[in-house]
Amino acid sequence: MSQRKPSNQMALRTIVAGLASTGIVLGLAGCVPNDTGEAASATRISVTSTTTECTVDAQSAPSGPITFSTTNAGDKVTEFYILAEDKKRIVGEVENIATGVTRDLTIVAEPGTYYTVCKPGMVGDGVGQAKFTVTGETGAASVVDKEATAAVETYTSYVRQQIAELISETDKLTAAYISGDDEVARALFPSARIGYERIEPVAEQFGGLDPRIDYRKPGAEAAGVDFTGFHRIEMDLWLSEAQKNYPTENITALDAVGRSAVAGDLVTDVKALADTVNSASFELTIGDITNGAISLLDEVAAPDGKLAGEEDEFSHTDLWDFFANVEGAEEAFTTVRDIALGRGDDGKKLVDELDAEFATMKELLGTYGNYETGFVSYETVDQNSRNELGAQLNALSEPLSKLTHTVLVVQQ
Numbered sequence: 001m002s003q004r005k006p007s008n009q010m011a012l013r014t015i016v017a018g019l020a021s022t023g024i025v026l027g028l029a030g031c032v033p034n035d036t037g038e039a040a041s042a043t044r045i046s047v048t049s050t051t052t053e054c055t056v057d058a059q060s061a062p063s064g065p066i067t068f069s070t071t072n073a074g075d076k077v078t079e080f081y082i083l084a085e086d087k088k089r090i091v092g093e094v095e096n097i098a099t100g101v102t103r104d105l106t107i108v109a110e111p112g113t114y115y116t117v118c119k120p121g122m123v124g125d126g127v128g129q130a131k132f133t134v135t136g137e138t139g140a141a142s143v144v145d146k147e148a149t150a151a152v153e154t155y156t157s158y159v160r161q162q163i164a165e166l167i168s169e170t171d172k173l174t175a176a177y178i179s180g181d182d183e184v185a186r187a188l189f190p191s192a193r194i195g196y197e198r199i200e201p202v203a204e205q206f207g208g209l210d211p212r213i214d215y216r217k218p219g220a221e222a223a224g225v226d227f228t229g230f231h232r233i234e235m236d237l238w239l240s241e242a243q244k245n246y247p248t249e250n251i252t253a254l255d256a257v258g259r260s261a262v263a264g265d266l267v268t269d270v271k272a273l274a275d276t277v278n279s280a281s282f283e284l285t286i287g288d289i290t291n292g293a294i295s296l297l298d299e300v301a302a303p304d305g306k307l308a309g310e311e312d313e314f315s316h317t318d319l320w321d322f323f324a325n326v327e328g329a330e331e332a333f334t335t336v337r338d339i340a341l342g343r344g345d346d347g348k349k350l351v352d353e354l355d356a357e358f359a360t361m362k363e364l365l366g367t368y369g370n371y372e373t374g375f376v377s378y379e380t381v382d383q384n385s386r387n388e389l390g391a392q393l394n395a396l397s398e399p400l401s402k403l404t405h406t407v408l409v410v411q412q
Contacts, residue, residue: 042067042106042408047116049097050074054118054128063111063136065408070094071102076121077303080105082132083115092291095122095298106404107287109134122303123222147339148286155289155335156282159199162328163274166195170270174263177233180256186237190312190320191371193230197321198328200299201292202284206276212269216313217246229269231312232262238314245313286336290404293332296325297397307390309378319375322389323365326396330358333403340406350399350406357396364392 042065046057051074070080076099082092091114094105111134117126169192176185196203196214204210211220213229220227227235235242235251236259242251254262276282304310306322333354340347369375381389 042405044069047071047080047118048073049078049080049118049120049128051076051120052127054080054116054126054130056116056130056132059131060133060135061109063109063134063138065106065108066134067104067106067405068092068094068116069102069104070097070118072097072099072120074120075099078118078120079122081117081119081126082107083117083129085113085115087115087129092287093295095295096301103401104405105291106408107291108285108408110138111136147342151286151289151335151339152284155332156284158331158335159202159284160277162195162199163277164195166192167270167274169193169195170267173233174267177237178256178260178263180259182237185233186315189230189234189237189315190317190375193321194324194371196230197299197324198296198331200325200328201295202277202288203273206273209269209273209276213266213273216311228262228265230266231314233266234312234314236262241314241316286339286407287404289332289335290407293329293403294397294400296329296332297393297400300325301390301393301397307386307393309381309386312378316377316379317375318378319365319368319381320371323362323371323375326358326361326365329400330362333358333400336403336407340403343406347406350402353399354396354403357392357399361392361396364389 043061044067045061047068047070048055049070049072056068068080068082070078072078078097079093079095080097081090082105083089084091092105092107094103097103114132114134115129116132117129119126169188173185173188173192176182176188200214203213208225211223211225214231215223215225215227215229216231217227217235236254239251239253298305300306300322302308306318306325309316309318311318311321337351340351368381
């Protein structure tokens with residue numbers, strides 16, 4: 001995960017990284033609310049984010065689908081969040097809203113008290129936090145649509161499969177690292193992260209596990225937490241790159257005891273994530289799936305993410321993560337594809353567009369390598385090529401941002 005995590009990805013989560021109990025974030029997540037195979041119409045609310053303000057045009061709405069249409073009227077990239085009543089749990093978000101751009105967040109809300117907040121510049125605690133009330137009867141987010149239920153079950157199985165692969169690959173990486181076989185460990189590092197990168201939005205829903213598993217060095221320091229996990233191992237394996245990137249710091253190699261501690265912590269945290277995902281209380285919704293798909297592309301497009309070459313700053317294996325994020329987004333889309341097709345002509349048009357854009361995105365990434373033979377070092381990808389990747393990422397992100405609305409809301 002990129003440096004922005006403590007201030008951007010699931011943004012306010014770092015405020016409670018050591019406080020929130022481990023468990024899936026529920027509440028406003030979207031589900032198809034009836035058994036007719038049709039989605040309900042949504043309440044649309046405009047949000048304006050500036051450098052100092054977060055203006056929400058309404059302070060309440062009836063339970064059911066709600067679309068928050070957020071316009072960035074400031075001079076910094078911004079984000080918009082829905083928080084639970086405790087002001088800690090993030091139950092809805094839209095990230096990476098560029099200046100002058102409007103992006104939608106569609107959720108299905110149960111009655112209760114929530115809070116809205118914007119984060120201009122993707123740093124700090126956010127601005128304009130305000131109470132938002134959802135009225136009406138409970139049951140707005142009940143999963144009673146058979147297609148929705150099947151989709152959730154399918155995607156839940158996918159998440160658990162990726163976690164199982166994450167455990168296996170992490171064990172291989174840490175074994176090589178502890179033994180001092182750095183050549184093997186370097187080769188295993190990017191592949192060990194594939195499972196995590198495919199389901200990142202899900203993994204990020206759990207308390208302090210994501211910071212421990214996947215924070216980068218600047219992110220951990222900004223959040224005031226220990227620098228652990230994958231990127232701590234990466235820094236040690238590519239020590240000369242770390243020393244070059246941080247010339248004023250005295251970065252030295254870990255000894256055998258230090259390696260065992262870092263590796264052991266990563267294994268423990270990954271298994272804790274697996275225990276949570278495999279527990280009987282673990283639940284996902286259609287909204288988690290569709291909003292998670294676009295979040296995965298946001299992971300790539302962030303100013304300090306994969307596209308910028310900041311994710312794997314020492315190993316330069318960003319293309320592995322880039323491809324895995326795209327794969328994860330496509331899997332989420334595929335899971336709800338039939339539901340989108342059932343939304344009439346608009347749904348079919350969106351599906352056709354997404355089919356084409358995903359194929360083009362993966363074909364372009366394929367010119368830089370693959371999992372079997374490896375990807376080129378991202379250092380060798382020049383700016384023009386990165387711009388081409390960014391343009392295609394935008395071409396994919398634009399229609400994907402409509403997926404939640406298409407699945408959950410009747411087109412007016």
